[in-house]
Amino acid sequence: MPFFNVIKWIVWKDLLSEIRSRETISSLFFFALNVILIFSFSFSADRDIMPILIPGLIWVAFGFTSIIGLGKSFLAETHHDCLLYLQMAPISKGAIYLGKLSGNLLLMMIVEIILFPMMILFFNLDILAKLPALLLVSFLATTGLSALGTLFSALTVQTRAREVMFPLLLLPLSVPVFIGAVESTAGVLNGQAFSFYRHWVELLFVFDMVVTITSFWVFEFILND
Amino acid sequence: MITQRFLGKCRKLEGPIGALAGVLIFVGLYLGLVVSPADYYQGEVVRIMYVHVPFAKCAMLAYITVFIGSCLYLWKKDPIIDNFSHAAAGVGVFFTAIALITGSIWAKPTWNTWWTWDPRLVSFMILLLILIGYLMLRTFVDDKRKEATYAAVLAIIGFVDLPIVYFSVEWWRTLHQPLSVSMRGVSIAPGMLKPLLFMAIGTSLLLVYMVMIRTQMLYLQYLLEAKRGGLLSNAEGMK
Amino acid sequence: MKLGERESLRIIYFRWAIVLIILGAIGVLGYLRYEKEVAAFSTEALLRERPNQVVRVRGTVVPGTLIKGELESVFNLEEGQTEIAVRYIGKEDDNLRELKQMVLQGIFDPNKMAFSADKISPNPHYGFILAAYLVSIVPLVFFLFGMERKMMMLSILIKEEKGYQPEGS
Numbered sequence: 001m002p003f004f005n006v007i008k009w010i011v012w013k014d015l016l017s018e019i020r021s022r023e024t025i026s027s028l029f030f031f032a033l034n035v036i037l038i039f040s041f042s043f044s045a046d047r048d049i050m051p052i053l054i055p056g057l058i059w060v061a062f063g064f065t066s067i068i069g070l071g072k073s074f075l076a077e078t079h080h081d082c083l084l085y086l087q088m089a090p091i092s093k094g095a096i097y098l099g100k101l102s103g104n105l106l107l108m109m110i111v112e113i114i115l116f117p118m119m120i121l122f123f124n125l126d127i128l129a130k131l132p133a134l135l136l137v138s139f140l141a142t143t144g145l146s147a148l149g150t151l152f153s154a155l156t157v158q159t160r161a162r163e164v165m166f167p168l169l170l171l172p173l174s175v176p177v178f179i180g181a182v183e184s185t186a187g188v189l190n191g192q193a194f195s196f197y198r199h200w201v202e203l204l205f206v207f208d209m210v211v212t213i214t215s216f217w218v219f220e221f222i223l224n225d
Numbered sequence: 226m227i228t229q230r231f232l233g234k235c236r237k238l239e240g241p242i243g244a245l246a247g248v249l250i251f252v253g254l255y256l257g258l259v260v261s262p263a264d265y266y267q268g269e270v271v272r273i274m275y276v277h278v279p280f281a282k283c284a285m286l287a288y289i290t291v292f293i294g295s296c297l298y299l300w301k302k303d304p305i306i307d308n309f310s311h312a313a314a315g316v317g318v319f320f321t322a323i324a325l326i327t328g329s330i331w332a333k334p335t336w337n338t339w340w341t342w343d344p345r346l347v348s349f350m351i352l353l354l355i356l357i358g359y360l361m362l363r364t365f366v367d368d369k370r371k372e373a374t375y376a377a378v379l380a381i382i383g384f385v386d387l388p389i390v391y392f393s394v395e396w397w398r399t400l401h402q403p404l405s406v407s408m409r410g411v412s413i414a415p416g417m418l419k420p421l422l423f424m425a426i427g428t429s430l431l432l433v434y435m436v437m438i439r440t441q442m443l444y445l446q447y448l449l450e451a452k453r454g455g456l457l458s459n460a461e462g463m464k
Numbered sequence: 465m466k467l468g469e470r471e472s473l474r475i476i477y478f479r480w481a482i483v484l485i486i487l488g489a490i491g492v493l494g495y496l497r498y499e500k501e502v503a504a505f506s507t508e509a510l511l512r513e514r515p516n517q518v519v520r521v522r523g524t525v526v527p528g529t530l531i532k533g534e535l536e537s538v539f540n541l542e543e544g545q546t547e548i549a550v551r552y553i554g555k556e557d558d559n560l561r562e563l564k565q566m567v568l569q570g571i572f573d574p575n576k577m578a579f580s581a582d583k584i585s586p587n588p589h590y591g592f593i594l595a596a597y598l599v600s601i602v603p604l605v606f607f608l609f610g611m612e613r614k615m616m617m618l619s620i621l622i623k624e625e626k627g628y629q630p631e632g633s
Binding site: 251254255263267268269270272273277280326330331333438448 | 483486487490493494497502558559585586587588589590592593595596597599600601603604607608611612614615618619621622625
Binding site for chain 2: 221
């Protein structure tokens, strides 16, 4: 099967099962909502401090949500020996990785896009004009998280203590994503010119490229063993 | 085949390397604690450098070794190479932890703080977390081949990630903490260079020696498990 | 065969005994050097003992008392409640600042309650140095010794395991 068809079919498969069950998106959405709620209470509700905290708040919420969402990414494949069939299928293993990555990215982006109106509601943010830039930042940061998360999901799915191992591996390595995402989100929300936070966006982009290419290359070994 | 060659080399080299490492470190410690002069600005505290800097360098070397071992493993798929990178990771955790602790002890009298969000410090912290994650992941996988492959993949991803961590923290820091504490390095006088050199070469050799010993230890452990497993399956076959 | 392995275990213990002796010797030498070149009186001990040879004294430069000069500086040094006047004769030193802990070398004059120093240096913080060396060398010794010992034990175990092999197969 041609390379891009594999990606397309895997994304389609994941999306279809999500459309049928509607489990992941709704649970992720409510989880993120809970995180935002709890963190708003844990920090000060002071009107002056809140704008400084919001970028961090958003990305802590998205980060925790991606731990829940991405960690389960390969869990579904273990039912009915799906993983085995994927391993045996005469298709590029890298394409499977890119397919799963795109599927995860799509789900996470949907959750984030539903959450943005909530942010406007809760924090009285005026982000409509800044939405394109915000979406670009979200897209790049979520790609980075998904690229790492998809790989580690495949790594940990067949181990004991999967729930613990997944965040333990994901979080330290995604430090650049969090730094880049929080800084560029702060730049967007403060209405700064693009050139002020451009290097953070570039950082996210470089991270995405490096991690995706490396994972693409090593993913073959995970599935082949 | 590789196993026998590797173990043979280890047995031949470990004695001389270990002895040389020991002698160099003893001389380095003697020079560092007894002979060398105090730094003009830092005073006596500069002596911490003679353990901190070589240990930190060894931690980096150990991680490079884990990375190379992991790449080699994915290529050759030989269990002894896996033992080798596993051993280097164990030694690496040790050196990273000690480098962090001695760095903290050094920072207190010189910068008057135990910890700053300096890119080097944060990278080392992340390095420690990656290595601990690496060792933990290994304990949670039952299948030996899977364990080796997963660990190798994690080591490679971590290795390409670390430079990005370093630069992102550096940018982040220049934005948020306009260098309040001076991170000026020590201007190294010749009297200070000698113990540093002895310690650096000594600990590097010690690292080689430790990895050799630990590789053999892990290999023997694996062998013993395999033998006991073999015995068990034999016993079951007899029933 | 078994005896040979036990023998090599004994060699490891012997080797580590030598290592510990050398480390101890370096430690003693380091301590002697500390006594000779670093150890200093506190200002209180200085008043109590009133030594009449060249000694070192440590303390904090009292703020507001420091008058710096090209070749001579005057300031008060305190630790706890005890304060002494110091006259430092020597080249100007960047390290000499108010509220900074210093170690001075010179002679104490009990009659004038004054100390004349000819050499000054920053606080040695020797406790930190000791801690750093202990924190790195002690675990290193334990770690490496444990590894070597375990390796020997394992090879002994494996040789013994072999003895049972024929029964199984």
